[in-house]
Amino acid sequence: MPSPCDPEFAPAGDVGAALMLIDSRLKAVHDDSGEAAPENRLLADRFTASLGPEEAKEVLDGVCTIMYMMVRWLRLAHEQHGKDVIEYVVPNLVASLRMMPRSVGPEVVPTMAGMVIAAGTGLSPNLWRGQYGQWTEAEMRPLEATAFLLAEHINRITDDPDFVTRMIAEALSGADHD
Template sequence: MVIDSRLRAVYDGRTEADPEQQQMVEQFVASLGPGGAEAVLDGACTLIYMFMTWLRAACEEHDKDVIEHVVPTLVATMRMMPKAFRPEVIPTMAGLLVAAGTGLSPNLWRAQYGDWTSAEMNPLEATAVLLADHVNRVSGGDHDFATRLITEALSSPDED
């Protein structure tokens, strides 16, 4: 929901987050408590993993390497966004993408380096948004593809 909202803002040409939307997200996360906030964090990592898994399959169809195709592009974009990505968090986000791109759980990859820090929360969210946008562009420019990809993945276990 948050990622889709951020993408819509980008596609609509808005550079600032909707203050009302931001307040709702902050209230929601605050209402979850520590366990719930950790679940949201795990969810963001899962989205990154799912997007990288889809991109890996798409790259393999064209004999391309997902790491070579995705990571440099996203890192270059991160460098152009100094408010969202302070220079010291870019290696962590790149490592997260590489881990997910090679089939490793981002949560388990990160766990070996310690807990997430509060300074990494916005970059983590922004990484998921950038990755969703990349999925949308690779899919042919369908602005809703990444959201549908996740929605279908979440609803498919119910169908089994």
């Protein structure tokens, strides 16, 4: 019997816009000159501010879809080595989130960890989170940070700064062809 949090019941959202935001953050962090970071952040902030409520929900669902895809990739990679993704990824993620107190308050760290654990067990992160009510404003930056940290982790593992962006873009391209 499928769970109500099964990914097949989850809206995919605007994965393209979500990927653009995550990729923009990755590029800003890795910009050695430091010149693009403030401009990229301003553009991303303007983009998100221009979204209406339904569009914002679509991007939020898109971020959750990408998180699910990244954790699924991590789960498969860890299983090839006989390791549990939750055991190896979640503690590092939580430690990283706790080092970001200005962006991620301690009260939302359990929610972000729960979303990753949900994805690691094959559940939809946004449907899992939705069981507990509407998203809050206080969860937006932590969600962005969680998606960024997962992408950064995968890019480090693969030693490819564009791996996640390419993986998601290829999945989107394949979905368009289907």
